[in-house]
Amino acid sequence: MTLKEATLVTGGSSGIGRAICTMLLEAGRTVVNLDYVLPQWSHPNLVNFQADLTDAAQTRERAQEIVSQYAITALVNNAGATRPGTIDTATIDDLDYVVALHLQASLILIQACLPALRACGNGRIVNMSSRAALGKPERVVYSATKAGLVGMTRTLAMELGGDGITVNAIGPGPIATELFRKSNPDGAPRTQKIIDSIIVKRLGTPEDVARATLFFLSPENSFITGQVLYVCGGVTLGTATL
Template sequence: MGKQEITLVTGGSAGIGRAICEALLAQGRSVVNVDYRLPEWSHPALTSLQADLTDEAQTRERGAEIAERFAITALVNNAGATRPGTIDTQTVADLDYVVALHFRATMLLTQAALPGLRACGHGRIVNIASRAALGKTERIAYSATKAGLVGMTRTMAMELGGDGITVNAVAPGPIATELFMKSNPPDAPRTRKIIDSIVVKRIGQPDDVARAALFFLSPDNGFVTGQVLYVCGGTTLGLAPV
């Protein structure tokens, strides 16, 4: 009997990652979630494993374990952290943290997943970038690493296309996750200012991002690769290249 086919999602315990996991599960797919904390929700087809993905040894260990137990046919590199800071205040520790999470963990888990992605003939990788990759104040390290993740996405797409693997990025704008709403209460003037800057005049929901990820993750969508889809309510208009 062959290994169970799964989609591997990082940071799936809450927020955007949870929405992606739930959307995949609703399609009847089996999901493995790796996060620094275990989720407060469950599903019969969900396996959750705990790991600090900023720790190289833990990341390698979890990646090898999952590849040994399951056939990874799709991978969503979603885990992320903002670590706010301006060029005056950003610390090297903050930079190292987001580089480890956004770059190193993505690289290591992709490497662990490659045998399964290649073997299935329709491997799918989705990297969760950010609208901040185009520039955002007080996000020096975050915006830089998310922009770098776009570059990584495009290069991986070029390298893996011959194996039937597509690699794309989803770049969310303001999304009403628990973390976002904690920093931006619904009635706060700052939140109103953010909403006023959005073309569709609302904050995005995690499900908005999940639906975009599902498009890229479909085995039927094998002719779209190396692309960035901004799920941002139009905030990139006038900024992102055509």
């Protein structure tokens, strides 16, 4: 039996993940969303699976369920969490949580999807890193794992390029998601300070990140791999390496 091709997106129920799923669906793709909560929205070509991605056994089980039903020819490891804290306040539990969510889950899902990614001849993997991978105060465990995703991206690009698979990363800067606005409400002095620090003088939107993600996912963009695209309004200027 030939399985239907689909794009797998983690954390697609809301925020950046939802924007990515929406744009993929508008482009006519079948999308599989894997998240710890089911979305409050629907689409005829959206299929939802639920899992705690910090749980290795549960993630592996759900991954096998997905690949038994769909040929995953593109994968977006988008699910994430910040767990803010300085070196004085960060805990091992915080570290374990973000390692499990950002690195462990990504590794499990990539391994599960590899047969279909290889078989299609133009597989695509996009890992959601962050501008914080370059360093950000009060994000010690978060920035460490987001930098780890960059290392994973570059290594996988080298390992999988011969199979026609490209592997790239997105590094969002300040993005006005629901979660961001809870901590930084419109009109608050803290929010304005963040906006003032952005060269283009506005917050990013989930759609800004989604458009960059779809660029990497395009079958036509086969000569770009191992790269990090910062969608940050210019915040990384002067800090990102050439």
